[in-house]
Amino acid sequence: MTVSLSGNEVAKQITKHLSEAVIKASGEAVLVKSESIFDVAEYLKSSPELDFDYLNYITAVDYYDYFEVVYQLTSMKHNHSLVLKTRCYDRDNPVVPSVVKLWQGADFQEREIYDLMGISFEGHPNLKRILLWEGFEGHPLRKDYL
Amino acid sequence: MEIGDITQRYIYSDAELDRAEGEAIEALKALSQQPIPDPDKWLEEKQRYVFPYILASLDIIFNWARRCSLWPVICFPACCAFEFIAANASRFDLSRFGMEILRASPRQADLMITAGTLTWKAAPQVRRIYEQMAEPKWVIAMGACGISGGIFRSSYNVVPGYNRIVPVDVYVPGCPPRPEALIYGIRMLHYKISRGRTLSSPLAGGERLEEASLLSGKD
Numbered sequence: 001m002t003v004s005l006s007g008n009e010v011a012k013q014i015t016k017h018l019s020e021a022v023i024k025a026s027g028e029a030v031l032v033k034s035e036s037i038f039d040v041a042e043y044l045k046s047s048p049e050l051d052f053d054y055l056n057y058i059t060a061v062d063y064y065d066y067f068e069v070v071y072q073l074t075s076m077k078h079n080h081s082l083v084l085k086t087r088c089y090d091r092d093n094p095v096v097p098s099v100v101k102l103w104q105g106a107d108f109q110e111r112e113i114y115d116l117m118g119i120s121f122e123g124h125p126n127l128k129r130i131l132l133w134e135g136f137e138g139h140p141l142r143k144d145y146l
Numbered sequence: 147m148e149i150g151d152i153t154q155r156y157i158y159s160d161a162e163l164d165r166a167e168g169e170a171i172e173a174l175k176a177l178s179q180q181p182i183p184d185p186d187k188w189l190e191e192k193q194r195y196v197f198p199y200i201l202a203s204l205d206i207i208f209n210w211a212r213r214c215s216l217w218p219v220i221c222f223p224a225c226c227a228f229e230f231i232a233a234n235a236s237r238f239d240l241s242r243f244g245m246e247i248l249r250a251s252p253r254q255a256d257l258m259i260t261a262g263t264l265t266w267k268a269a270p271q272v273r274r275i276y277e278q279m280a281e282p283k284w285v286i287a288m289g290a291c292g293i294s295g296g297i298f299r300s301s302y303n304v305v306p307g308y309n310r311i312v313p314v315d316v317y318v319p320g321c322p323p324r325p326e327a328l329i330y331g332i333r334m335l336h337y338k339i340s341r342g343r344t345l346s347s348p349l350a351g352g353e354r355l356e357e358a359s360l361l362s363g364k365d
Binding site for chain 2: 134
């Protein structure tokens with residue numbers, strides 16, 4: 001059984017390296033600033049005691065005031081997992097750094113979030129619609145889409 | 147090897163192709179706004195024979211040959227396909243009607259059983275499969291999604307019925323229809339084919355072409 005790490009413990013380790021990155025941490029998840037998500041993810045992947053080499057999924061949630069992007073990470077070596085979250089408050093042009101350079105599996109999922117939720121991933125090599133077609137108006141999973 | 151290198155080498159699809167696909171879907175959507183021909187029109191049609199005895203009896207042979215070996219094309223986008231598989235398997239045994247063979251190539255098939263929800267993204271492909279089938283060809287809309295879009299009708303990405311894309315002959319309701327219902331629909335299609343007039347009425351083929359050209363937007 002994969003052990004889910006306490007967000008508080010991991011947040012302490014992140015803060016040692018990136019002092020400004022963590023906004024909030026709880027037992028379940030770590031919430032980080034959207035501009036430092038790539039640095040945090042890089043640290044979580046490269047640090048030998050955490051070693052999150054596998055990205056289970058990325059998903060996004062619309063909370064009306066902000067979008068929350070959720071990353072579920074797992075370490076195959078240590079058999080533990082972590083939920084990483086970030087928020088973007090700009091509804092018209094939400095931007096989050098891409099993690100495709102760290103985990104190749106993020107490619108299609110970031111495209112899906114861009115397609116259905118309208119969040120742009122900065123640094124994504126091929127950011128375009130994946131489920132809907134070119135020329136489709138709007139982003140259907142947003143709460144204000146009718 | 148660094149993951150960055152793989153990202154660079156990764157072959158991405160063409161932006162030009164994506165734009166062409168989007169245009170094709172939008173064109174199909176625009177065409178689907180046209181009124182749909184009444185599928186039950188043939189029931190009221192009067193039999194008009196030019197040379198009644200010889201050609202009509204030839205037609206009977208033609209129609210018998212056609213209806214007793216309907217070969218369905220493999221075009222099953224969603225879950226109704228399992229009921230079709232059940233109908234095709236030993237318990238319900240579609241081979242009683244001479245249609246146990248599923249053709250992977252639409253050029254060898256003359257019946258399309260549209261089993262399942264169709265999204266607009268897949269609509270051009272279904273339309274292409276229909277166009278590749280050789281005449282004479284028939285379509286059975288199977289299940290609620292095939293008839294009207296079903297519970298997904300109000301979605302932004304679901305075709306509200308196959309009759310927006312291709313001309314449908316028989317509608318089989320159900321979600322999904324039981325194999326018995328599908329077989330009943332196939333029997334109804336047999337009845338429709340048996341009333342078809344290839345030689346004895348020169349109008350019969352022309353109407354079909356007119357219907358097809360209405361959907362494809364060509365004169």
